[in-house]
Amino acid sequence: MTTAAEASTGSNGSEETHDERLAYRGIFQRVLVRPEIGAVIAAVGVWVFFWAVAEPFGRASGAASILDVAASPLGIMAVAVAMLMIGGEFDLSSGAATGALGIVTILLVRDVSGEMAGAGFSLWVALPLSLAIALALGWFNGTMVNRTSLPSFIVTLGSFFVLKGAKLGFSKLIVEQIQVGTLDDLADYAETTGASDKGYGFLNTLFAAEWDRRSHIWEARDNIYLLGTFLGLALVIIGVFELHHRRAERGIPAGYAGAGLGLVSVLFGINTLHSTDSVSGNWTGSLLILAGMTVGLIGLSAARYHPLSDRSLALPTGAVTSFGLGVVALAGSIIAAAMIDSQNSENISWLGLVTVQGGRAILFVSLAGAALVLFLIGVNRARRSSIAGGGLLLAVTALSVAGTAFFVRAESQTPKFRTQAFSFMLMAAAIMLVWAIASMLFERRSSTGHERTGLALVGSGFVLALVGLGARLLYVTQSELDAGITKTGYSVRILWFAGFTAVCTWVLTRTRFGSWTYAVGGNKQASRQVGVPANRTKVQLFMLVSFAAWLVGVLLAFRLNTIQASTGDGEEFEYIIAAVVGGTALTGGYGSTLGAAIGAFIMAMSVQGIPSARWNSDWRFLFIGTILLLAAIGNNYIRGKAEAAR
C-alpha cells in the first residue's frame, strides 16, 4: 500500500517503530483483542436491556445500588480471584472465608461473656489479628496445594468445609447462636459509659461512610454534567480520529479554522437545545450540532491527515448481500412494530411474562439490532476491497439509524424511549455519519507511531466524561430536592473496590509479580526453569485472595447488623463467574483484573435489574447462567481471533 511513504514520515521521534511485514491492525481491532472487551460489550448490552425494562436504571438511586452490590463483596473478591485464576489455581474457600473473617473480627472485639464491651480487644488490635489469621489461611491453602500437588479445587474444597463448620461451631460455642452481634454496640457502650469506643468511630468512617446525595446541593451540577460529557465525548472522538488516520506531511492549515468554526457551532447548538423547549428550537440546535461536528472534524482532518488516495467505490457482492439482508431486517422491524397495536397493555398468554407492548418492543429491538449488525458486517466486508465504498455504506447505515430514531419517537409509549433513546440514537447516527464522511476522504494510518496525542485525547475525554457523570450522580440541585427524591447513598465500599482494582491491575500488568502470575498459570514448569519462584508466587496469590476476603469480611462487619454463620458460603462461584465473564481463562495464564471488575458489574446489574423490572428474582440464576455461557463462548471466540490476528 503506502508503506514507503509511511516509513519516511512514520519514524521521526516516535518510540515504537513500524515493521513493514506487520499488517497494521486498526484501533478497533486492537481494542477488540483485549481480554476484557467481551465483558465491556456485555455490560453495555445488559445495562441497555435493563434500562429499557426497569424503572430505576438510568437514575442515580439505581446507579448507587448497582455500584454497592458490584463493589463488595463481589467486586473485590472477583478481582482477587481473577488473579489467582490467572496464576492457574482456584480457591473454593474464598466465599466462606469472607464471612469467617468478619465473624473473627467481631468475636475478637467481644468479651467471653458475649457482651460487646469490656474485656474484648480494641479494634486496633482485632483488625491486625484477623488479618494475620486471613494471611495464615491463604498461606495454608497455597502451601497445601504446592506440597501435595493435588488440584487446588480439592484442597480448597476441604478448607471450605472446614471454615463452614468452624464458623457454625465457634459461633454457637462463643455466642450461643448462629449469628454474631453488631459492632455498633461499641458506639452505644462508649456513649452510655463514657469509655473508649475502641476505634469504632474512626474505623466506621473508613469502612462504612456514606455519601448522602440529598445533603450535597450543587446548582452548577447540570452545567458540569453537560460540559463534561459533551467535551469528553468530543475529545474521545478527536482522539480516535487521531489514532485512526494517517498524518499528512503538509496539511491544509485552513482546516483548523474550520475546526474552530465547528466547535463554535456545536456550542451554539448545545446552548440552543438547553435553553428552548420548542420543536423548532430543538431542530435548530440539533442541526447546528450536526453541522458543527461535520465541519469541525472534517476541517481538523483536512489540516492534519493525508487525503484518501484510492477512491474507487467498487462494492464486493458479500458486502451487498449482508447490507441487503440488513435492509430486509430493518423493514421487518418497522412493519412488525407498526402492525402490533401499541396501546394494548394486556399480558401475552405465554408465561404471562410480557405485555403485548413489551413483546412489540422486544421484537422491534431485536430485529433492528440484527439489521445494525448486518449493516456493520456489510461495511466491514466492503472496506476490505474499497475503503470509500465502506464509508458510503456506513453513511447509509447512519441515515437509517437516524430514521429509526424518528420512528421510535413517533411510535413508542414510554417517555424513556421517546426522549433519551431518541436523542442517543440521533447522536450515534451523527457520529457515524461524520466518521463515514471522514473515511471517504482521508487515509487510514498504517503504523503504530505517533500515538501519544491520540491516547492523551481519548484518556482526558474519558476523565472529563466521568467528572460530568460523577457530578450528575453525586449531587442534587435545589429544585430536584424540592420536588422530592428518594434517598441515595454511595458507600465508601465503592472506593475500596476502585482502589483495590487499580492496585491489582497495576501489579498484574506492570510488576514482576504480575508477570510471574501469568507465567505460573501459563506454564509452571517453564517458568520454574528460568528462575521464577513458582511456588512462592502461588502462595502469595492465595494470600492475596484471603487478604481480599479479610477486607470484605471487615466491610461486612461494619455494614451489617449481624453476620450470620452462613454469610458468604457458596458465593465463591459468583466470584469465579464474574472473573470468567471478565475474560479470565479457567485454564490459567490469561485474563484481566479490569475484566473481572466489569464482570462484577454485570452480575450486580442482574441482581438489581431483575427485581427492578418487577420479575421474580428467582429468574436471576437463569440469567446469570446464560450470561456465563455466552461470555465463555464469546471470550473463547475472541481469544481465538486475537491470537490469529497477531
Added chain:
Amino acid sequence: MSDTPLLELDNIGKYYGNIIALQGVTTEVHAGQVTCVLGDNGAGKSTFIKILAGVHKHDQGEFRLEGNPVSFNSPREALSSGIAAVYQDLAMVPLMSVWRNFFLGSEPTKGRWPVEWIDKSFAKQTAKEEMAKMGIDIRDTEQPVGTLSGGERQSVAIARAVYFGAKVLILDEPTSALGVKQSGVVLRYILEAARRGLGVIFITHNPNHAFPVGDRFLILNRGRSMGNFAKDEISQSELTSLMAGGAELEALQHELSQG
C-alpha cells in the same frame, strides 16, 4: 583462538548404580567455535548434557572450565558460571509476549520495593535489539510466543541465553522438530552465536546438520565415545557411518549385496 579451551572434558564417565551411562568421553569447546555432539537414541547425549548443565555430577575424569576443574551442584550454579542449556521444550510460556518471555524471571525493574515496576520500554527495546543481533528481526515484541514458528522460538531462547551472559551455550536437539528450511535458519543462529564469541555445544542426531556448522565433532554410541575429531580430520560420510555404528552399516550393506 586462545590455547586454553573454554570448556574441556577429559575422560568423563557417569554411572547410575551399575549401569555405565557414559565412559571415556573427551572433547573440548573453544570460544567462537561449535562442538557438535552426535549420537543415535540412547547414545548418552542426555547424560552428557546433564553433566554439563549441572543436573548430574560426573563420577570419572575431569571437567575443566577455562582451565579450572569444576563440578556443579545445581543447574543454577552452572548457569552462573556461564553455561546455559536450551532444552527442547524451551522453557517458554506460549500465551505471554516475546519480551515478557525474554526477561521472565529476570525482569529489569524501576523504582524501589515495594513500589517496583518492570521497565517495559527498556525490556521491549532490549529484546528486539538482542534478537536483531542474532540476525532475527522480530516483528512485534508484544506478540505471544505461542504464535511464533518453531525456529523463531528457538531463536528467542538462544538470544535470551546469550543476553544473560552465557559463555557456553548447550543446544539440545534444536533442529529435530523443525522442517528443512527452519532447520537452516536455526543453524544460522548457531553460527551467529559462535561468531559472537560463545562456545556452542550442538547436540543432534543429524550429521547433515552438524557437519556444515561444526568445528569439532564428538560421536557417542552406547555411552562410549567413538571419537573426537577436529573438522579437518573427518569427512561427512565418515561422520555418518561412524555415528550409525559403522560396522553395523557395513554388515547390512554386505547382506544386501549378497541377497
